[in-house]
Amino acid sequence: MIYILGAGSLGLLWAARLARKGQSVTLLVRDARQQRLWQAAGNRLELQQNGQTQSFQVITEHLSGHQPIDYLLVCTKATDSLAAVQSLRPRLAPDCEILLMQNGLGSQQAISRLLAPHRVLWASVTDGAWRNGRHRVVWAGAGQTLIGDPQQGPPAGWLRQFDGSIDWLWVDDIEQRLWLKLAVNCAINPYTVLFDCHNGEVPLHAGAELDAVILELQSLLQHQGLSLTPAALGELVHSVIVKTAANSSSMRQDVHAGRQTEIDYILGHALRQARQHGLRTPLLADLHSRLRTHLQQAGIPTG
């Protein structure tokens, strides 16, 4: 049985896709009140894609249930994940394996430390999903999930349960893959918030600053062991901007909903690592500070 912690956009997307292929899935919801709401709706979850709606049956439990957990997918925000996993710790079976789905970096390291010696895998997800009801998720953009072991262990056999339902791939360099995604997010998401714009409008608003920020990010990636040229990183950022031109970034969606953003795990993590390397990144620091001020003025908690 696969347990999914966090019945939000990504958790529901994974639950629906696994349930569609007959996998038994248990959604772990926050508390008894949320579980009652699910039960009142017949524990049915709706997946909308390309205008079609499908409905699936799932099992729901709240965190303080008693069944031991063998396989856990953590689908909470980076800001909530450590506390959520901590409260679930007594339920983890001795050989329980955990898969972390958070954007950015920092929460993965903290959870892996907390749960050692459990095997904790990390994922980088490029799907786009949002909830348009408590029990309904829209799969707006199909992507791929890269999964790997930051300790360089061999592929985990239990992930085969995803075959046929999830487009996933085992990679040997998951931390570097997450760094690359973090760099792309650093170059796009803050501007979408500062200029309240879709991804496609970022180059227009950021102007020449975008390429200068990409240069700082490339230098940081190099210190993290990723050797790609500024031109290659620039191409990657611009290709994501073009592919997701009509998207509202996850950070902008959070701001519009008045929710805390994952800034601390994206720009914040980049700046902390730059400091550790003794690397000067004045433009990233300035972007971070402008973004924090903007969030504070908008009344969004910045952690």
Ligand SMILES: NC(=O)C1=CN([C@@H]2O[C@H](COP(=O)(O)OP(=O)(O)OC[C@H]3O[C@@H](n4cnc5c(N)ncnc54)[C@H](OP(=O)(O)O)[C@@H]3O)[C@@H](O)[C@H]2O)C=CC1
């Ligand atoms: N959505 C997407 O398309 C993608 C998301 N990601 C990443 O996946 C992660 C999750 O994102 P997303 O699904 O969009 O976020 P959501 O906010 O939609 O979902 C998070 C869910 O976690 C629940 N939660 C938080 N704390 C707890 C807790 N202590 N116990 C139980 N449940 C809890 C929240 O409950 P409540 O509603 O009650 O607060 C919410 O339902 C993020 O790191 C995001 O960056 C990555 C790629 C794509």
Ligand SMILES: CC(C)(CO)C(=O)C(=O)O
């Ligand atoms: C790639 C991008 C910018 C797509 O919107 C994203 O990952 C996000 O919004 O967090």
